[in-house]
Each structure stands twice: as C-alpha cells, then as structure tokens.
Amino acid sequence: MKTRITDVLVIGGGLAGLRAAIGAAKRGHEVMVLSLVPPKRSHSAAAQGGMQASLANVIKGQGDTEDIHFEDTVRGSDWGADQVVARMFVHTAPKAVRELAAWGTPWSRVKSGDREVIINNEKVTITERDAAEGLIAQRDFGGTKKWRTCYVSDGTGHAMLFTVSDQAIAQGITVEERCEALALIHDGERCYGAVARNLMTGELFACLARATVIATGGAGRLYRVTTNAVICEGMGHALALETGVAALGNMEAVQFHPTGIFPAGILVTEGCRGDGGLLRDAEGHRFMPDYEPEKKELASRDVVSRRMEEHIRKGLGVDSRFGPHLWLDITQLGRRHIEHNLREVKEICAYFLGIDPAEKWIPVRPAQHYTMGGVRTRHTGESPYLKGLFAAGEAACWDLHGFNRLGGNSVAETVVAGMIVGETAADFCDDPENDRAAPIALAREFVRREEAKLLALLQSNGEENAFKLCTEMQEIMTRCVGIFRTADGLQDGVSHLQRLLQRSRHIGVRSKTRGSNPELVAAYRVRRMLKLALTIAYGAYQRTESRGAHFREDFPARNDRDWLKRTLAFWPQETEEEATLPRLEYEALNVNEMELPPGWRGYGAKNHIEHPDTAERQFAVERTRNHVQLAGGDRFALQQELMPYLDKLPARLQGRNERLDEPL
C-alpha cells in the first residue's frame, strides 16, 4: 500500500479547493490537492457573469454596503440561509475581490464619464464618477438592489481560476491531477484523509491528513439536462454521505435555469428574453402569455422554468431523438442586434447547433444549474459530525444559499469559503488537542475495502450496465424531482431510484482492466450518484412546502411554521449494503437569532405561513433599531446589536471594507 502523509488534504482543484489550499500552505502547512482533472479545467471556469461584492464603485452601485448584499442574499435564499454565514460572506467578499486583483485577475474597470446602457428595455445614459476611474466595475444581476457584480468581460470564472491556480503553482502546492478520492478514512469520530485512485493507472493509495477539505463542486450530472460540466457528479457529497456519520444538508434544494440549449444543456443568457426573445412550442405558438399574462417570458427564472416543463408535460414540446424541447425565438431582434449585443449567443449557436439565431429558432429546455445542498458544516467549514472533515464551495452547506442561490454569489462563495476554511483547517492542524498518530492500520483497512469493491465489480457477471443505470437515474430525476414536484411524482421517483440502487449491486463491466477504465469509473460512481439522488428525492418528498427552488404543486406556499428548518440526510451505516433510503433529520432555524426575520421576498408569491416567533422577533428588531438610532449608533453598531458575527471570522478578515463614500 502506497501511503502519502500531509497536513491538509484538499479534494477538488476548483476555486474553493485551491484557495483553501493556498491559505493553509501560507500558514506553514503541507498541502496536497486531489483533482479529477488539471485544476484549470475545473467547472469554476464556466462561471461567466461575475462575482458579487459590495464595492460600490459604479454609480448604479453607489450606496451599496454589506447590509444590502446581506438582505439580497437572505431574501434570495427564501430565508433558508444561515444568517451568520451570510454576514461572514458579505463582509469577506470585497476582500476576496481585492485579493484577486492584487494577485493578477484583470477585473473590468470603471471608465468615468457618460455611457449608454439599456435598463428596462430603454436606452439610458449614466455618468460614472471621476473619483471611480480605474476602480473595479460592477454590473447588474438578478435579485440584487444594487449593481454589485464584479466581472472580467465575459470570462470571470476563467480569469479567477487561472489567477488562483497560478498562485497555487507559485506556492509549490502539490496537485495530484486525474486522481479521485474513493472513500474517507475515518473511525466514526475523526476523519484521517482519503483513499484515492489514480485514474490514469488505476493505482490505489492512501492519503493520510490531519485535516481533509471536500471542495468538489456540484452534482448537476444527477440530472439528464444540466449546465454543469461532466465531472460535476457529486462525488464529494457522496464521500461524506458514505461515512454514515457526516450529514448532507438541504439536498432537495436544486436550482434550474430556463434556457439551456438542447440537448447539450449549455446555457444561453437571460438577456435573450430580456431583449425581447420569445418562447415557442411545437406548433410555433408563443405559450408564456397563456400562463403568465403579465410578465410573460420575463417572469422569474423558477416561474419560467416551471411553465416550460408544464407545457412539455402537456405534450406540446418539440420531439427529437434526445427527447422533447421548446424553441427560443430571437429572430425578431434582427441580425444587427444579435451580432452586437448577443455575440456570445450567436457563437454558441454557431458552434453547438450549427444555426444562425438571426434566422432560426434555438432549441431550449430548462436545465439543472446549481446544487444548494452539500456537506453540512458549521460556519468554520467543519463537519459537526466528523472531526477533521471540512467542506467549502458548492459541495458544502454551511449554509449561504438556503433554497435558492443568487446569481453572482457562487464564484464569490468559492473564494470567500476558501479564504475562511484555509484558515480554520490550519487552526485545526495547529491545535495540539487534535494531534493523533497516523492510523496506518485503519488506512490499510480502508484501502483493502475499496480494492475489494473494485475487484468485485471487475469479476462480477452481473447483467446491469452502469451507463444505462446512469441514464435511467438522470431521466427519473429530471421527470420526478425536477422543477415541479408532487407527492405522487416524488414517491414514484423514490421507488424507481430504490430499484435502480438495488440493480446497481449487480453491475457487470465488460472491460476488465484495472488500469484506466472509464466503464469501471462509471460503475462505481453510479452507485454513489444513486444514493445522492435518493437523498434529493426523499428530502423533496418529505418537505411538504414550497421554498425557493423547491416547488411542491401540492403545497405551493412557504410554510415557516412547520418547515423553517434544514434537512439533514445520513446514510444508514450498519446496513449500508441493504439500505435504499437515507435517514432524515431536521435542524430548526432560530427566528429569535435572525437579523432579518422571515417575510415576503419582494418578488414571487405572497402566500407564506408565518412562524410563531416571527412577529415577536420583528418587533425586537424594530425596537433595537430605534434604540441604536436614538443613541446615535451607525449601521455597524446596529448590526452588532442585532446579530454579532465578526468574532467568528479569522482575525485577518475582520477589518472593515473601505469604499469611495465610506472611508476607513
């Protein structure tokens, strides 16, 4: 058995993992990163829009503060977020942008003077301040009160990932590329690292570490159609789940985007509809006004996605070899507009569909987009259930996004979480209380177990085909656990998935090589994906309310009275081989500790059922506000009174953020 020993093991080489790795390395620890692909190929690179941080440089962002970013984020989450975490996040986001700027990210900059923009489908001239010339610019995004999204032209995620990856190289951080973690090494109380497999050679090795960080991104590939990269299969989620000890939080919270191109699922921007594009069905009929007479194509993302799926269910989608879809028609915008204002869309259509969107309709269908659920952690990023296990970014549920993530908060979260978890993982290693001898015998046992599982797969004469099981799972998830959810559909989905999980115990692989073997990889991954799919489907079945992206047709209202709580999913340990369902527990959110008590989001349905504590908390918040104002306290004093959080941040991140209108 080959054994590698390090201080901090980071699983995942995207933005969150690399930033955490850099933080721990700078604190003097040995760090090893396991990455399925070369780190610069990670899905972080696909984020195009930008990163939210309340810098308030542009005129449309003037007056922006952490307070407004905080409120936008909590409302977006439909009050599912942990508000202390949201505060830590909005406070650190400006620092993250500025750190990246100092490391080389070519953020787009403010040019002072007049410029023409389109707001609400009308041309408007805005004037940027001279004082802001050359500072980092912000653009507009959905669900935000201010222009807050910092960006690098149309390639924000790419530029951020290359900056952070190059910094990791500068730090000399070891990255084991094309290596996959198969299991966490643990004794039920403490995590000691992971068993890894080299995907090029098939070799297994043990990585023993004092702190282990899961930063593996989302699980979009559980669905048939997703905007996610092919590596986003939730394998980090599965590592935690399969310990039987660690919990996954809110797995039923899954975000969908209305216009993924079909069948590839590659995203085309909301700007198409913003500029006047229309959705059409198989008969060429523009159907959105039938459902949403007021907002039509421009209702919110979740609403449009729901209506599109409803229309397809009625059999009005366009049939194709890959299944039904609808059309996005932007031909009426004219060639000039498309070639000047929607250049990216034009290129995507040319490369991936071979069509010219000025002349032909674009096949689209809502696509899975983001995994709000993840490895449940404290605000430090550490699992409350398994000491020494941390998680950061999309793979984690610490819980910033609740039941719906705002655009621009995903890449922001990756870097902020990396900055925080890099420090807390280093703190963990520095604390002599956490010293343990490297458990070689335990590692040997875990490697032997994984070895045996792989061998069993290779020797099995089972008749089940891993690729087919995966496709069936993806279809069930899209059909039963998608945008629209009902008790019947979810029950059907859960029992189907249970049968698939049972069938997956009889997978046979045709290719018997122990080295590089894509079929073997598909075989062991699909079993894990099925467990994750079951945590999503079963969690969605049990949650009899609608909150954020989780929409139950049979329970359309948000129900704070009964459901202002986080779902925790555990995989039963003793009966792991027989189990087909997770064990669910619930963790109540405490209204009396909230800075922003639950209310109406400001958009969407206004039909929620109040929590019994909300009125009292609202009153207490108002009273505190009046007290602080009378005493002449500023916004910082008020915030401190309502919900203190600063002491939870690493000391070097606690300072205030300077702005043009808010000097230090």
Added chain:
Amino acid sequence: MNAENFQTSRCITLNILRYNPQDKASEPRLQSYALEAADGMTLFIALNELREHQDPTLQFDFVCRAGICGSCAMMVNGRPRLACRTLIADLPDESTLTPLPFFALIGDLSVNTGKWMRGMSERLQTWLHAKEAEPDLERIEERMAPETAEAIYELDRCIECGCCVAACGTAQMRPDFVGAVGFGKIARFRIDPRDTRDDDDYFELIGDDAGVFGCMSLLACHDMCPKALPLKTQIAFLRRKMALVA
C-alpha cells in the same frame, strides 16, 4: 420553419486511433465506428454514444463540453481542434480522430496536457510577481486603466488546450520548446503594470532557442488557436524585445 431545423438522417464513420500504452499487448491502430448522426450532434455527444453503446474501453477527455475548459483538444482529420464544439454536421462522412501529438499519451484520444502545462508554468513562472507579499485587503484596490485591464484579459483568455503546441513545427523538433502558450503567458504578464518583472527577467525565461529564438515563424499556432488569440503579433513583438535585451 420547424422542418428546416431538422436534417435528414445520415450515417457517419469515425476512425479512431486506439492505443493503450499501459498494456504491453496493445499496438497503435485505427478502429472504425459507424454511428447515426443526429441534429446538433457534436463530437462530445458522438464519442459518449460510442462509449456507452459500442465500446466501453474508449478513452477521451471532456469536462465543460462548452468550449471553455480546453480538455478535449484532439486531431480531427489532421488538425488540432476542440472536439466539444466540433459539429458532426461539419465533418465529412468519414473522419479520423487521433490524439494531440507532443503530449504524453494516456490512452486513445486522451493526452496529459495538464502535466506539461504545469511544468511550463513553473518554468516560466506564469504568476503575478507583485510588489507586496501580502495585499492590504481593507483598502480600496489599486487603480488600473480600463483599456489595460481589457488588453490583459485579451491575452488571459488562453485555455491551455494545447492546440498551439500540437500544431507547432518547432515543438516537433525541440521537446523543450515553451510553445505559443508560453509566449502568450509572458506577453500577458509583461503588459500587466502590477507585475514587477522587466525584460531582463523575461529574457532569462525565454531568451534562448527553447524560447522565443527557437520559433521558426511557421505560425500554425496562430491559425489553430480555438480562442483566436493574437499569437502571431505577440511572438513577433516578444522576439523584438528580447533581441534588444540580448
């Protein structure tokens, strides 16, 4: 209108180079696969269909499948391209797929670009060499002219796919050649006012035959770059600057 969006069905043949260097019994050979082309089908979709339905041993790399991550570069009918954004509709009825030359072969169409790119980054120190070790995160960021930020981004768009190196005549003869990708990186940091290095420093990195003086100006790199980076001008410019230092 709708009917125009569909093509009539068409059967195509893909001849794929098969070789597993880990298996001593394996010998490089072309294997032919037939499949039915579908509307909107890319090589990403086609190769996955082949693996799922015809040959589970087929090795290839895709990640984003949207032309962003640079994982899937391969030789398509003799030219380096991103497979994910290559439409079957644009290929002839019979096509040949081979792995990128120059890079270490993992198997079939999969090559180890990641290892080479990391080595190149370490050698050319492709990270920002800042004035201060630790930036002050509380203060307003340093200003930069908007045009400068845009110019840096234009060179920062490289996705390290390896097409430029695969197409490079010099790289065929000099395994230590840093390639257009390397020159692009140096050009990017050279125009970044935040970087403290000067041309003397860059000369140490690329002022030899493994660097900018090794380029024979065949410039297939420029023609093959999927991101249309201005490699031709950047290489010529760097060569002139480095010649001045020499």
